Amino acid sequence: MTRAPERSRPAPPTPSPAQAVGRPLDRVDGPAKTAGLARYTADHHVPDLAHAALVHATVARGRITGLDTADAEAVGGVLAVLTHHNAPRMTPPAPVSALDLSTLAPGTTVDYLNTDRVHWNGQPVAVVVADSPDTARQAARLVRVTYEVEPAVTDFAAAQDDAVPLRGTLLVLGEERTGDAERALATAPVVVDHRYTTPAQSHHAMEPHATVAVWNGDRLTVHEGSQDVDWARRHLARRFGVPLAGVRVLSPHVGGGFGGKAPVWAGTVLTVLAARATGRAVRMVLSREDVIRTVGGRTPTVQRVALGAQRDGTLTALLHTGVSQVGRVGGTPEPVGSQSRHLYAAPHIWIRHSTTTLDVLPTAHMRAPGEAVGTFALESAVDELAVALGMDPVELRMRNEPDRDPLDGKRFSRRDLRAAYARGAERFGWAERTPSPRSMRDGHWLVGRGVATAFHLPVRLPADVTVRLRADGTVLVRCAFHEIGVGAATAQTQVAADALGVPVEAVTVEHGDTELPVGPQAGGSGQTASVATALLEACEELKRSVLALARRSPSSPLRGRRLSELRAGRGGLYRADAPDRGETYGVILTRAGRAEIEVRTAAGTRLGRTLQQARAAAGWFRDRRRWVRAVTGAHFCEVRVDEHTGEVRVSRWLGVFDVGRVVNPKTATSQLRGGIVMGIGAALSEETLVDPRTGRTVNPGLAEYHVPVQADLPRIEVDYLDEPDPTTPLGLLGVGEVGITGVAAAVANAVHHATGVRVRDLPVTLDRLL
């Protein structure tokens, strides 16, 4: 998997067998999942469970004038039909504040079922509670709603002209520039200047959103497929006006998230509301259609990328502007220019983001918001420039590889795209590619090869952990992070095992429960590194405490030693200079009469947590001022295009990534490969079709929303430089999102190479190639 780097960097330390980090260990949750024992939200059964189903608005904007629930209520087994007439009042969502990120929790500002206003076609306007899911669904069909319809803006293409430039804030990327890009463009000897579009996309995680809500007085227990149980808990406590301490959210296993399960959407709030109103435990499992109509997806975008260059390929100007869409009642803009700030050494750069507001379901984050679609435009444009210059696209990129951040001269914490491209080109056989379009074929297949750069900026979030070491040598790590299928618990098992010098089998990790210390969101590719940072700190502290116990004993071989002189290993602490002098944790604890010893990072108190958050935030901002901490990669792909029909098949894929240290090559490869699969879907087939006349999604299911099937995918090879980032503990960065970035461009570039047709609008369907 890992190979020696081409450049003269220190070789990555080959993990010794005793070391867990870096080894492709099987997932710790694998046996439970393959045996069907892992319980997801919808698997939770509680006594006396009732079931809920949503009724969706069928107009884009207006007011509810009539609600006829008689037929629905008459269905045997229906317990309640909740509407804005009879639903309990809730506290409206808090305004968004950069000081409290949990204010981002609600995907929308809509006061579901506490208002007669309709803001998008599909907004929930009623909830039916019944004693079976089928009855609830059947009755939901019978609720009749009439509306006073108001004019609505539902056509993204038409609304682009009304886009407003965004002002940058701590949370939103606005405009950034260096030099005078327009002027540099006007005088550049070679210019490419094009418009690229990407379609809306919907969240289609394997596990649909689901909630089980149980009230006990003012105490609330919620089982929820969530990427942020802390957000969910805070949001629900606020909306239902109950003490935070009484709200527990459990999410031990999540069947995929991709950003769609970070916010708290209508389904969650309304399940809790239904339980409140009926006095029953309530479960609601959204249908695919419910998910598509109530969970925000990726905005469509229209982007302009203009590149100016000298004839030798040196970039002089880079412009990247983009319009994305938000809903009138919420939504997140897509910072499509994110990677364009950092990827190329152009002296003149201008990035601008604008949004246009529609009466549609608010947009939300989806894997690599910004870069996933921004790299399509940028990396297509770079390919177009290579064609215009008659230059190899890899060479063009290497010619413009910056030493420092092109916008403001900051250093990259690490960056070795050159090595990634060099290794990729060699492994893929890039040199065999004949440059001119339509020059390679295999029977009636036109063969094309393309490259594109992957880029992502992983975030870092605060995390609290506790680590408990028992006299029997076992270790318990507790942190409310999220296992959304990525192998998060496995990674922390490995980190803890190495930090304490115990076998991985000795470590148990508990996660996904707000009773545990607060963990980070599973988002921004930051969860593993964020938890690991806290976990390493806690393990250090734990070892210090153990050493303190040992030093109290005159007979301990560790007496008089400092921690820095010791190594953790073989289940205990041993002297670095005399590896046979030391003792196991068990011996130390037993001698001290302790069954176990536990430490936690930060304080369990509110003040402690606030201080810790402030410290983490300050550290993050300091780092941001100092470094650009990014992960990058080089995608190489081959496509085959049927010369008669224009059908595109991806036939080979290699991604070489520079993602810092890789904790577990097996699970990390899955993440990157999954990102590439999702990118191939975006490249070739995925598109949410929103009828511009009604604002209604017309393909709310997997039969019509085409994600790649197995037959669409080649063998996907993933390789790493596997060099630690020098600025982070353990050298970790983040792997969750970078895989998807650049993929659509690599495909479109390969399609151009195969056919000579440049497709600037995703998805690259065959009709665009005829």
Added chain:
Amino acid sequence: MRPFTYLSAPDVTTALRAIATEPGARLLAGGTNLVDLMRQDVERPTTVVDISTLPLDEVQELPAGGLRIGALVRNSRLAAHPAVRSRYPVLSQAVLSGASGQLRNMATVGGNLLQRTRCPYFADGTAACNKRDPGSGCAAIGGFHRGSAVLGTSEHCIATHPSDMAVALVALDAVVEVQSLRGTRRIPLAELHVLPGDTPDVETALDPDELVTAVELPALPVAASSRYRKVRDRASFAFALVSVAAAMEVADGTVTAARLALGGVAARPWRAHLAERALVGAPATEEDFRRAATAELATAVGRPQNAFKIELARRTVVATLHQLTTEGGAA
């Protein structure tokens, strides 16, 4: 889904009686289409007549050399049947190109023929759709219609019939046997589905009290050299944008027999008689294939999103016929 009465028909007569007496009765075979539409509230049967255990699930040799395929033969079995694979490879390929393995294990011949359109507005009760709700309009015209028909459409409906199997069957001169309490009759498959005209809600030549009992294939030597080519948006598990069922015999460079049908382009599996006429007797060259395809598509009407289908159909016909001449049929 709305409540309904469930009747498991022990024999054909019971099934026929149920559909003859109850206007709201619907036959359930594999259920892969009917149940989906019931969930979407498009189909609202008062009684579901389960015919899946009726003894109509055999493939039999006919005395004159053809095959008789029971209406309840599962798609998977049909595709795997040795006689189908060797004598009518186009049919086996067409069936295998449809849906997924799991669905084909459930889906039946009768249900496949009578499956409803995949026009997205047909499945969405909030949209105008003359097929679902006569007189309400057609949301696809002026809306999303990339998958819609280009042949035989009307201003009332531009939906396609989605079956792959039916495209092969219509090329093979299949005949459908239907039964009712009034007796048995035989309908050429080419006449089973009707064009929308101003009554797109009327989709077939069947009367409401009729049950499809079998499909018969005549002996057809040309079918041994036949192919099905399906063009779609992903490699598998997607409906056809355009498909071509073709069988052809060539002697001394001249086409001596041809069967051609198109899928994904009309409200019925489209038998390409005009193209066949142009082909037979003409040289087996790509140019002649193109001329034949063009003759068939002369009356095609494209709209902004689906006009590409006309050129795509032309190219797919040419490529498929060319492949037949160079590589022969594929088993």
